[in-house]
Every structure is written in C-alpha cells, then in structure tokens.
Amino acid sequence: MTPVLEIRDLSVDYGQGEGAVHAVSSVNLVLNRGEVLGLAGESGSGKSTLAYAMTRLLPPPGIITGGEVLHHGRDKPAPVDVLGLSPKQLRSFRWNDIAIVFQGAMNSLNPVSTVASQLEDIYRAHRPEMSRAQRTKRSAELLRLVGISADRLGSYPHQLSGGMRQRVMIAMALALDPEIIIMDEPTTALDVVMQRQILEQMMRLREELGFSVLFITHDISLLVEFSDRIAIMYAGRIVEQAASEDMYRASSHPYSKGLLGSFPALHGPRRPLTGIPGSPPDMRSVPSGCPFHPRCPSAFDVCEREIPVLEKLSGTNGDSSRSVACWLNTPSLSGHPGVGAT
Amino acid sequence: MRFLLRRALFYLVTAWAAITINFMLPRMLPGDPVQAMIARFQGRLSTDAIASLYVLFGLDTESSMLSQYLTYWGNLFKGDLGLSFTYFPTPVSEVIAQSIPWTLALMGVTTVISFVLGTMIGVYAGWKRGSWIDALLPITTFFSAIPYFWLGLIAISVFAVSWGAFPAAGGYEPGLIPGFDWEFISSALYYSVLPALTVLISSIAGWILGMRNMMVTVSSEDYVTVAHAKGLPEKRVMLGYAARNAVLPSISGFALSLGFIVGGTLLVEMVFSYPGIGYVLFTGVNAKDYPLMQGIFLIITMAVLVANLLADVVYLMLDPRTRKAA
Known part of the structure; x- marks a missing residue:
C-alpha cells in the first residue's frame, strides 16, 4: 500500500493565546492509494476541522499550529507539503489533486x-x-x-x-479526476434511502476511477460498511485506528465500543443500543489525562492523569494496522490482559 | 411572466390610489391661491377681480368635487396638468419638463455613482474585512449621519463663500443660454460639483455599509467555501460567488432610491437654489400652487412606482429563485 496523503502531527487551534481551543491535537493519519478511510466521531470531535485544515480551507479564527500534510502526487517524484504551498500552487492543488464533497447539500x-x-x-x-x-x-x-x-x-x-x-x-x-476525494458528512441532510444510493454510487465510481476517499461521518455503521479502514476521533485526537472488520468485530477503545453500540447494525443479529453516557467534552476545558475518562466505563487512576498515546496494538495476530490510544492496553498499568477485550 | 402581470396590476391599482389622493390633498389644505393672492396684494383687489381670479384658476365653487375629479382624470390623459399659478400662464407640464432634466442629471448621476462606488468599496471591505478599509467606515458613517442639507450649507460656507472655489447657487452661469454647447455644459458641470458631492458623501456610506455586511455574511456561506476549494481564482470567488449573491438586497435598495431621486431632491435644491424639480415644488408650495404641486406629486409617485417595477424586473433577472412562477 502506498500512501497518497500523509498527515503528520497536525494541530489546529481556534483563536490564539490563552483562550485558544485546541480543536485538533497532533493527529497522524495516512490515506493510502485507492482506499476508503473512514473518520468517525461525535460532533465537535474535530473531524471536519481536520478536513478543512488539510485543504487549508479553515475559516478564521482557525490556525494550523503545527504539523505537515504530505501529498504523494501520482506523477511527482517527492511528496509535497500542502501547508507550505504558495497561493498559486495551492489553487492548482485544490480540486486537481484533492476534491471535497461538503456536508451542506443544500448550500454548497x-x-x-x-x-x-x-x-x-x-x-x-x-x-x-x-x-x-x-x-x-x-x-x-x-x-x-x-x-x-x-x-x-x-x-x-x-x-x-x-x-x-x-x-x-x-x-x-x-x-x-482527482486522486483524493474528501467526503465531509456527504449524506447528512438526506433521507436514508437517498443516503444509501449516493454512497453506493460513490463506491462504484471509486472502483471505476480509482480515487482514494476520506469519508467523514458521525455514523459509524456507514463506515463499517463502506470503508476499508476506520479512524475514530475524540476531542481532537485519534483514539483508535483499525481495519473496518476489526473495528466492528473487536474495537478496543471504550469510546469506539460506545460509538458502535450507538447505531443499529444494518445486518447481523439484533442487539440493544447502548449509547455513550455523558456528552462530548467542552473543547475550551478538555478533561485532564485521557479526555474520555469522565465518560469511560473502565477508567482507572492513570486515565485521569496522563494522556494515552496512539500505539500499535500489541498482541494482535499479525495485523499491524491497528493502533489505539488507551491505557487499558498497557498491561503493566491496568492489570488487564491487553486488548481490553471486555 | 404571470408574476410580472400580477405585479403590473398591483402597480396600476397603486397608481390609481395615488392619483386620487393626489387630487384630494391640495383641496383639503386650508386656504387657496386666491386668498394667498389677496393677502399678497393686501386687500387692494376689487371683488370683481377676486371673482375673475376664482374662475381663472378653475376654483369657482359651482362645480362639484366629482366633476372636478373626472375633469382631472380627463386632463391627465391628455397630458394636461393645468396652468401653474406661480409661473402663470405656463402650463404645469412645461414647468416640470423644464426643471426635471436638472434634477435627473444632478441626482440621477449622483445616485448611480454613489451606488456603484459604494457597492464596489463595500465588496472589497467585506472581502478583506479587518483591513484598512474598515477604518473608512466610521468616517463615511459620520458623514451620512449629518443631514445633507446641513452638509450642503457647510459646503457653501466653506467652498463658495470663504474660499470662493465653487458657486453658491444656481445651475449655470447667469446669462448663459441653455443649449448643447461646451460653454453651457461645462458651466452646468461646474455648478453641479458642490451639490453633487454633498449628496454623494451623505449617501455613499449606506451602500458601503450594506454591501460590506452582506459580503461578510455571504463569505461564510458553504458555496463560497466550495468555490475556494475548487481552486478558483480569488477574484472569481469574490465577484462571481460572494458579491453576486451579496448584491441582491442592494439592487432592490438602489431601484427604490432611483424612485426617490425626484422626491428626495427638495432640500438639496433649496439649499443650492438649483433649478430642479425640488426647487420648483418648494416655490409651488409657498404659493399654494395646486396644479403645480399636483403635477410634481404625480411625477414623484410615478417615479417611485416605475422604480419599484424596475426593482422587481431586475430582481427577477438576477435571482433565479424568484422566477418560480415562470
């Protein structure tokens, strides 16, 4: 798999100085050629901000405070940092290489x-x-x-x-004929039938034309069905990344589990919807440590103090693409047998 | 098309109502021109003279209101607005025809310049909000808050009286014969500078402010973001996407302001003794010149109605969403 777009350590703030809101914090994400990468999370988790930042469409007062967005062009020898493009280069990069389907079907x-x-x-x-x-x-x-x-x-x-x-x-x-299409909640304003038709058509076109898709939505059940890999965002950070299959079968972050439990599965056996207790954090005062700990059913003492880093999951058999940011997966700390398979 | 017909019908009814009120109003005012004339001659008029004046002015009380109304309509269709009392015996239509070009040239051109310039500045100020242009706004707003006749008086005292750079009154060099020659036109232009600038300065802020604020609103619309994302040149996004949508409310405001050119010119023309229709109306009101007042009110009403219709048509052309009925 060759990457087409690499996001490295990208951070985005809204506002400056003391009152700045850190909407996206050190996000690393790789979009591979020809794949559909799903990005899920609740409202305000920073997924759209991430999409706007990587295309440099952030409305003020959004500021990119650090990181790189590397584009590996089809016929370019070296990757280009999108954040360093001149206005002229940026205009040519936009739509030629990366096109966006926005969420407001009505106003776009x-x-x-x-x-x-x-x-x-x-x-x-x-x-x-x-x-x-x-x-x-x-x-x-x-x-x-x-x-x-x-x-x-x-x-x-x-x-x-x-x-x-x-x-x-x-x-x-x-x-x-761009290499990358970002779909930012492309079907939110549409009814379920229309949503399905449009996504199926999109996927058919992808097979024909071979572009990569970054599919942003809060509806994780759609991602399970339509994407190859899924990344889950919470409070501006990626908390888990895995192939859709793995994510659906055995997600390891308690937040991912909560998200998956919040939508009815379209196929498979019936199961009760659980949802996630509490509400998304106020981005002006994100909880200390793991931002999810106040809502997490399995939080323990470390979670309050330190932010877990996104790490390759140990103990998974051969699949190296899984990573998760949760202390439950550091056995020495939690006393859990890895994976957090509760 | 059906939409336009419906609007046209609406305007016809409005025009009828306006003309009728226009007929009633002067007759409901206290006093009449003969009384005014008696006062002016301080009782040195004989009873016979007074009676003949009444007949002359068509004010002999014999005829009923209804028959006066019908005669009024009949004359209206013949383009006969009666004889002016003040400019006796010049017909009202002729008085208006002589004065209206001055008003149209002064106020019409000024209004168009003010709109075009103000909108252009507004587009730019809204697009580059927070730049130095925003510092211009309080200044223009300050000038627009000053009543323009007062601004005119200040302009006269500074530029005409103290400095003497511009004439204080009139529409052209006294003694020149109006005609299409360079001498007359340049003189008319020279005389129009001060009143035109007064009107321009006091009206431009409204256009700038309205356009700037609409640009700021529209700039955050999704379709403007999409246009940016499409990699279109900035100028294209600014004009074709943002300004194109932001200008719509200004356009209808502009069409309406065209209607008020004729009516809104009164004070400026009084201050500058400009030979336009406002000044004529002013003299007409002073002399209780019913036919002249009626004639001018009629022109003002028609101008507003035509401008409204124009606004509808222009809006129809610019905003496809209003074409639903078509």
Missing part, C-alpha cells in the same frame, strides 16, 4: 448560477485550454456519470432535489 451550490456554469468554472480555472464546447461536453458527461440527465445543466440549484444537488456536488468533485 451557488444559488444564482446554473449547474453548468458551476461545473465549467472548474475547467475555466484549471484547464484554460479547453474550448467552450469541450467544457459543456465534459460537464454533461459528469452529470451522466452520477445519474443525472444532461438537460439539467441549465438548471439552478433550487430546481433540484437535495439528492440531486449532492449528486451534482459529486460530479463536481470528479471533474478533474
């Missing part, structure tokens, strides 16, 4: 211009050599790719349904 399209003009915008900016006829032809192709008839090109966003708008957004994301 400019209400006063047609679908065609918003699709062709991309070509006018990135492929100035294309003729008007070529642009129109390509836009029509894109719409067909997501199952919308080409005569919708002249429509305005308010004339489309929510599902169609999100399809247009996906078509837009595909316009320049």
Whole structure:
C-alpha cells in the first residue's frame, strides 16, 4: 500500500493565546492509494476541522499550529507539503489533486448560477485550454456519470432535489479526476434511502476511477460498511485506528465500543443500543489525562492523569494496522490482559 | 411572466390610489391661491377681480368635487396638468419638463455613482474585512449621519463663500443660454460639483455599509467555501460567488432610491437654489400652487412606482429563485 496523503502531527487551534481551543491535537493519519478511510466521531470531535485544515480551507479564527500534510502526487517524484504551498500552487492543488464533497447539500451550490456554469468554472480555472464546447461536453458527461440527465445543466440549484444537488456536488468533485476525494458528512441532510444510493454510487465510481476517499461521518455503521479502514476521533485526537472488520468485530477503545453500540447494525443479529453516557467534552476545558475518562466505563487512576498515546496494538495476530490510544492496553498499568477485550 | 402581470396590476391599482389622493390633498389644505393672492396684494383687489381670479384658476365653487375629479382624470390623459399659478400662464407640464432634466442629471448621476462606488468599496471591505478599509467606515458613517442639507450649507460656507472655489447657487452661469454647447455644459458641470458631492458623501456610506455586511455574511456561506476549494481564482470567488449573491438586497435598495431621486431632491435644491424639480415644488408650495404641486406629486409617485417595477424586473433577472412562477 502506498500512501497518497500523509498527515503528520497536525494541530489546529481556534483563536490564539490563552483562550485558544485546541480543536485538533497532533493527529497522524495516512490515506493510502485507492482506499476508503473512514473518520468517525461525535460532533465537535474535530473531524471536519481536520478536513478543512488539510485543504487549508479553515475559516478564521482557525490556525494550523503545527504539523505537515504530505501529498504523494501520482506523477511527482517527492511528496509535497500542502501547508507550505504558495497561493498559486495551492489553487492548482485544490480540486486537481484533492476534491471535497461538503456536508451542506443544500448550500454548497451557488444559488444564482446554473449547474453548468458551476461545473465549467472548474475547467475555466484549471484547464484554460479547453474550448467552450469541450467544457459543456465534459460537464454533461459528469452529470451522466452520477445519474443525472444532461438537460439539467441549465438548471439552478433550487430546481433540484437535495439528492440531486449532492449528486451534482459529486460530479463536481470528479471533474478533474482527482486522486483524493474528501467526503465531509456527504449524506447528512438526506433521507436514508437517498443516503444509501449516493454512497453506493460513490463506491462504484471509486472502483471505476480509482480515487482514494476520506469519508467523514458521525455514523459509524456507514463506515463499517463502506470503508476499508476506520479512524475514530475524540476531542481532537485519534483514539483508535483499525481495519473496518476489526473495528466492528473487536474495537478496543471504550469510546469506539460506545460509538458502535450507538447505531443499529444494518445486518447481523439484533442487539440493544447502548449509547455513550455523558456528552462530548467542552473543547475550551478538555478533561485532564485521557479526555474520555469522565465518560469511560473502565477508567482507572492513570486515565485521569496522563494522556494515552496512539500505539500499535500489541498482541494482535499479525495485523499491524491497528493502533489505539488507551491505557487499558498497557498491561503493566491496568492489570488487564491487553486488548481490553471486555 | 404571470408574476410580472400580477405585479403590473398591483402597480396600476397603486397608481390609481395615488392619483386620487393626489387630487384630494391640495383641496383639503386650508386656504387657496386666491386668498394667498389677496393677502399678497393686501386687500387692494376689487371683488370683481377676486371673482375673475376664482374662475381663472378653475376654483369657482359651482362645480362639484366629482366633476372636478373626472375633469382631472380627463386632463391627465391628455397630458394636461393645468396652468401653474406661480409661473402663470405656463402650463404645469412645461414647468416640470423644464426643471426635471436638472434634477435627473444632478441626482440621477449622483445616485448611480454613489451606488456603484459604494457597492464596489463595500465588496472589497467585506472581502478583506479587518483591513484598512474598515477604518473608512466610521468616517463615511459620520458623514451620512449629518443631514445633507446641513452638509450642503457647510459646503457653501466653506467652498463658495470663504474660499470662493465653487458657486453658491444656481445651475449655470447667469446669462448663459441653455443649449448643447461646451460653454453651457461645462458651466452646468461646474455648478453641479458642490451639490453633487454633498449628496454623494451623505449617501455613499449606506451602500458601503450594506454591501460590506452582506459580503461578510455571504463569505461564510458553504458555496463560497466550495468555490475556494475548487481552486478558483480569488477574484472569481469574490465577484462571481460572494458579491453576486451579496448584491441582491442592494439592487432592490438602489431601484427604490432611483424612485426617490425626484422626491428626495427638495432640500438639496433649496439649499443650492438649483433649478430642479425640488426647487420648483418648494416655490409651488409657498404659493399654494395646486396644479403645480399636483403635477410634481404625480411625477414623484410615478417615479417611485416605475422604480419599484424596475426593482422587481431586475430582481427577477438576477435571482433565479424568484422566477418560480415562470
């Protein structure tokens, strides 16, 4: 597996000085070529902030305080740090290499211009050599790719349904055949049936076109189904990373277990929904030690004092891609037999 | 199209109501022009002269209100607004036709410049919020808070009286004959600088502030973030996405302000003794010149209605969401 995007030690603050909120703290994440990486967590866990930071779209007062975002381009010899790009390079990097499907299906399209003009915008900016006829032809192709008839090109966003708008957004994301597509809660505003259709279509397109996906959602059951690997975020940190199978079968962080227990499984036997007691932490005053300890059913004394680091899970048979940040997995401390398989 | 027809019908009804009220108003005011004239001549008018004045002005009490109303409508359609008392015997339509170009040229051009300039500054100030342009806002707001006739008086005392750089009153060099020659036009331009600047300075802040605030609001919309993410040039995002949406409320405000050009010019023209329609209205009111007042009120009403209709049409063109009925 070759990485296409590597996030190293990325930290993001909102505001400066004393009152700064650390929305993302030292996150390491690798997106491999051709895979679907799921990023899950409750509202306010920093998943969208992470996505905005790695594309440098953070609205003020968001500030990237440290780290690197390395992009391993298809035909570039060395990885490039996205955070160090000049404005011109950044503009060309955006959408060419990394496209985003945003969460607000309703507001992501400019209400006063047609679908065609918003699709062709991309070509006018990135492929100035294309003729008007070529642009129109390509836009029509894109719409067909997501199952919308080409005569919708002249429509305005308010004339489309929510599902169609999100399809247009996906078509837009595909316009320049990017290597990476970030999907930030792409189906939150849609009903369950539409959600499924759109995701299935997205995955079909991924097989055809071969891009990598960073899929951000709070709905972990969707991730289990649609992604290859899952990373779970809590209070601005990655607390667990594993292949979807492993995550679903045997997650080791108590928070991941809580998340998985909060959604009904679409397949398999019925089980009662448990949920997670308490509420997400106030990011202005994150609990000491492991930020999850006040809500954690298996917290013990160390958890209050020290922040656990994300470490490769020991004792798993051969699967090196699992890592977790939990003191339960340090046997000397917890007295638990590793893995925390309670 | 149906939307437009419905609007047009609405405006027709409004126009009828406005014209009717316009007919009633002067007749409900106390006093009449003959009384005013008697006062002016301090009783040196004979009874016969007074009676003939009433007949002359069409104020002989013989005819009923209704028949006066019908005559009024009939004359209106013929473009006959009656004879002015003050500029007797010039027809009102002619008085208006002579004065309105001055108002349109002064206020119309100033309003357009103020809107275009103010909106452009507003777009930039909103886009680069927190930059030095924001420091401009309190200054412009300060000037817009000053009543503009007072600003005009200050301008006259500073630039015309003390400094003498600009004329204090009038629309052109006295003695020149109005015509399309360079001498007259340059003189008219020179005379219009002071009133135009007064109006510009007092009105521009509104456009800047409105546009800036809408830009700030729109800049945080999702579609602007998407436009950034698409890697579009900044100028394209600023104009095509942010400003294009932010300008909509300003556009309707602008169309309405066009309607108030004719009516809102009164004070400026009084202060600068500018030969526009506001000044004529001022003299008309002083002389209880019913036909002239009615004529001018009619023009003001029509201007506002036409501007409103224009605003509807422009909005329809700029915002596809309002085209639902089509």
